[in-house]
Amino acid sequence: MRAIVCAAFGEPETLTVGDLPAPAAGAGEVLIDVTAAGVSFADTLMIRDMHQNKHPLPFAPGMEVAGRIAATGAGVTDFKPGDRVMALVYDGGYATQAKAAATETFPLPEGVSDAAAAALCSVYLTAHCALAFEARLQPGETLLVLGAAGGVGLAAVEVGKALGATVIAAAGGAEKTAVATAHGADAVIDYRTEDLRQRALDLSGAGVDVVFDPVAGDYYEPSFRALDWGGRYLTIGYAGGAIPKIPANLLLVKNRAALGFALMHYRRRHTALLRQSADTLLAWAAAGVVRPRIAADMPLADAPTAMRAVMDRKAIGKYVLTVSP
Ligand SMILES: NC(=O)c1ccc[n+]([C@@H]2O[C@H](COP(=O)([O-])OP(=O)(O)OC[C@H]3O[C@@H](n4cnc5c(N)ncnc54)[C@H](OP(=O)(O)O)[C@@H]3O)[C@@H](O)[C@H]2O)c1
Structure with a gap:
């Protein structure tokens, strides 16, 4: 599959457009045909080997995607091929296909575009879980x-x-x-x-x-x-x-x-609360209560430019990469 490849740890400009083996959906996982990928500050850390989670080389950066279910692994009953979804992934988002845990994959309602979902996924889940469940904001x-x-x-x-x-x-x-x-x-x-x-x-x-x-x-x-x-x-x-x-x-x-x-706490240990949060956020997005701001929508190949803008403190909202098959 086509991907932005991190073959050696370094700056965004060292990334290349290339091929990586397509992932397969294991038990409890889904395979997603990616249409949009969010660009996060954490992506700029993982390519420089500064992220708390280790990423074996070569890999594609990217921790959040939107797209269509391509296949489901054993035990997955909530999704079927063709469903529109957004998902959190560990890396591999900047690619034409990505695999995700079914517990970290969420169906998209009408009225929420793929680009909006990619812009919403990790940052709104972080904000909502932190404010509603940890700080118990009243x-x-x-x-x-x-x-x-x-x-x-x-x-x-x-x-x-x-x-x-x-x-x-x-x-x-x-x-x-x-x-x-x-x-x-x-x-x-x-x-x-x-x-x-x-x-x-x-x-x-x-x-x-x-x-x-x-x-x-x-x-x-x-x-x-x-x-x-x-x-x-x-x-x-x-x-x-x-x-x-x-x-x-x-x-x-x-x-x-x-x-x-750390959102990871909810991804690993509180998946019911994570799903509740995603349901709430996607309903809010469909109703216009929240409006994820897309700083720029760019082709996949422009990932280094988007990552550099994030590192240079220039991002206002979220950069989103458009991924075509
Ligand atoms: N704990 C979690 O689960 C979790 C989840 C998501 C993100 N995060 C973390 O949250 C932080 C922000 O992530 P993000 O994706 O929102 O990043 P972002 O879009 O780049 O926003 C970071 C903001 O930090 C400010 N900033 C100050 N000094 C900066 C510098 N030297 N370089 C870049 N930005 C600087 C900038 O705002 P001003 O120019 O207005 O100061 C910038 O808008 C990152 O450390 C990320 O790893 C944590």
């Missing part, structure tokens, strides 16, 4: 989202609004904060030019209830210190660099909690 609470125009950040803005929260979106630059506003943020902070902690305190009154942080680096501490009594800090990722070291006294003084979140 209607009327205040949510501060960092990196709010990035893939997972913009998803958290929309999911936070759909869960009934007041959302403060923090991002770098006017173009990014404007996109967050267009996707429902109640207030915005440009953390390149404004004092993140002070603005979050001013906007929220007493402080925010939940921080959703996929960026960390310089922004972890001011956002953490903006948490109100009983506030919850979700550590989602480290796109900005340094991994936070959270002192216990910052937890103690206001009964705060720091919550780790």
